[in-house]
Amino acid sequence: MRYFLSILAVIIITTVSSCRKDFTTIASFGQLEFSRDTVFLDTVFTNIGSATYNLKVYNRSNKAITIPQITLENGTASNYRLNVDGKPGKSFENIDLLANDSMYVFIETTIDFSNIPDPLYTDRILFDNGNNQQDVDLVTLVQDATFIFPDKDPISMKIDSLSLDGEPTTIKGRFLEDSELIFTKDKPYVIYGYAAIPSNKTLIIEAGAKIHFHDNSGLIVDRDATLKVNGTLDEKVVFEGDRLESSFSRIPGQWGTIWMRAGSKENEVNHAQIKNGVIGFLVDSLGSATTPTLKLQNTEVYNHVNFGILGSQTNIEGNNVVIGSAGQASFAGTAGGTYNFTHSTFANYWSNSLRRLPTVLINNFSVNQNDMGQEIIETQDLQEATFTNCIIEGNNNIEFVLDKIDGSLFNYNLSNCLIRFNDINGLYTNNDELKFDDVTHYQNIILNGTPGFKSVFFNEFIIGEESDAINKATPTTISLDILGTDRTSNPDIGAYQHISFQ
Template sequence: MKYIQTVLILAIIVIISSCRKDFSTVASSGKLEFSKDTVFLDTIFTNIGSATYNLKVYNRSNNPISIPEIRLENGITSNYRLNVDGIPGKIFQDIEILANDSIFVFVETTVDVSSLPDPLYTDKILFDSGDNQQDVDLVTLVQDATFIFPERDPITLEIDKLTLNGQSTTLQGRYLEDSELTFTNEKPYVIYGYAAVPPNKTLTIEAGARIHFHNNSGLIVDELGTLKVNGTLNEKVTFEGDRLEPFFDKVPGQWGTIWMRAGSKDNELNHTIIKNGIIGVLVDSLGTAGVPTLKIENSEVYNQSSFGILGREAEIVGNNVVVGDAGQVSFAGTVGGSYNFTHSTFANYWNNSLRSLPAVLINNFFVFENSQGQEVTDTRDLSAANFTNCIINGGNNVEFVLDKVDGGVFNYFIENCLIQFDDFNNSFANNAELNFNDTSHYLNNIINGNPDFIGRFDEDFRIGDQSDAINKAKATSLSIDLLGINRTTSPDIGAYQHIIIE
């Protein structure tokens, strides 16, 4: 019976297929249409592959067509790579497109700038030949760079891992050589793995330098090491990922962190932009003899997937600082320490995922599991958490939290700040550290005022002329704002003086 059923099914298939007309095409007549006449592959670094770009090819006729040939003008020597309707290559024959249908052509490239007479690298995709030939231009700007990457064991081929303070780590990377301890603005720097500043050495980064990190990469300042970033108002220093295409301009988590390890000293960031990492700056340990572990001035930290700035029992001084969106906290001063910020703006409007923590979080403890598997809370002294003339704002109802555990010093003073704190469900009603009427810790603050940011979802945290921060700052020695505008008289709260948009 099963045999008879099988024969019947096969017979039906044969009958149906015999009724189907043969599929036939006509030759392309040079009337293809394209989604664009030029494919611009945005700027790439030498020897680093581009993102994938696409071109759509349309057959507007009522007949299926066959394109005799699609190829790159420079042939197999071209640095461009194509994928035509799912097939990779550089030369393609007899590509069919159904009537009133289309196909995709995907384009990528990797270019060695040293092989080019001009950093603008071009080619063409040629469709058909002779009188029917049509073309689409390909254009890429290739940028030279200084590359820093870890060594590879010649026998095992394993990439070297860092040993920090005598302890092995799983971090791929290496210490910088003495000849690499000055970064200039002549060419961008592209770092693979973690580049580490050795003990008793200083990495100096000159004004206008651009530092790009590959995935899972970053910068480490080891014990007794120092980082000096010397940007200026007109020549800022930038730290970001190594993908230059516009799509990646606001993608967080592209690289790791700038990690100032316990015992590093005299670190300074001035006129610096740090964006699109996991933790913008990670600072460990108290400084020595009143010298902060980090002094950060006139600087901006944006779009970090975890923390903007994370201090762990650290000593940080910040003036004219903007810390924007972060997946967890814009600024966290944890495990005690000393934190002093003046004329700074902390604004977290992160919208890539749910964020439950505030823009600014201060605590004096850490939790760990002991050898018996028990959870233990250990406290450290918070010698200072002082915020003067700061905006603390964001998309959550509560954007400022002091989280104290008894057992250590907990010193803080918040003065002339504009703070988002709408505790509508009284979650913090029993938190004595958040009593804004306590004048021994709070003075002249504006709670739940309007900062009137120019573009809060674009991380433009300049303030407009409707801001409640206008003329409400306390006079300090910081006579100019982040943009170099004078604030000697009638200073505004935050990193910026207000602007008037007409």
């Protein structure tokens, strides 16, 4: 009992001591220093909260000071929120700051576009008062947007889930109405949950449109439905997350995927950027169609947690396509199908975790489970896998793999390609599909050459004057590169004609 009382006494004394101000201060004298004189909170969508920004406040003097007041100039009406010394609010009084010490002020905002007179919203943090008053500006650009939300049950208020093929799923979202089947560039689109294109309908996305997805959101193209993305060289269509702050510009996994379900048809994507999701395009198909399920032209796919493009027993055609880093493979054509790429660049320099798959993976089988939980391997025909004038590169030794199981067709051909394949451990010595001197399947292959990319970190895969891909392509009908540069004569391998980085 005595021991317990002794411990209790220590706790009480410590608590009282920690609450007592055991140092003296002088009033602030107007010479605080700040880590910056303006805090730019980047761009936010209407009614979507910003990231948290910080401002560091310094007392460079040899005296402990008391700042009489820290407040937002617009007071309680301000759309900014502060946290000072661990306390949230919009106004604070008598804040102590020790000699030669500093403290953080954290800033956030949520702004309703309809309630502000100008999309550039500003305020100031005021420090002290009277002649000693100092200030730091706050600036935020607010964008209006068209929001697409899932429906809610009017009684339970639970978010509705999609039904596909007449069966309920756990996917939160809804089908688009006829009035929503044209996306324009007038305002950005912000999608919560999955927006689905109904069967026998077409979603047209016009040049310059910006589509932003919230966490666990994406786009579904249902059976017999179609997606048409009509970007241009000057007005690309962009698919990305809904966090506009610069710190989110290269963070993968901010949204889900664009899923083209089995039976969707004639999907075309022109001059688009798809970035920072889990899977860029997930493309399924009912067998091998005679026409592409997905046709990509002049399109970039960057920074996805799993795959840039994952195709399963489908038909994909790509011209001037660039697929960057992904946590598994940049492009995987699985369970057979038809895959044709010309003047495309596959470059996987993923650095967020260990990557076990190559940049490009092609196989002719699927692995499923039977009712007993046993794995069942089924082969499907690889009708065609053709890569012409392509770069297949990355930060692993093996970046191209053909994985064949006997029992179905396995047709492939690569010509005039630069490929990273350095089998230092002899893992693929017995793989007959990876014999690059086999001229029936490989022509004019450059193994382990120098691609000469401008910046793999910034997904700048244009090639420079030192690239081994220069003048090594075979002429095709794809006469312009992804930037509109003529390549009629002396074409380079990949999606870009080379330039000087000087």
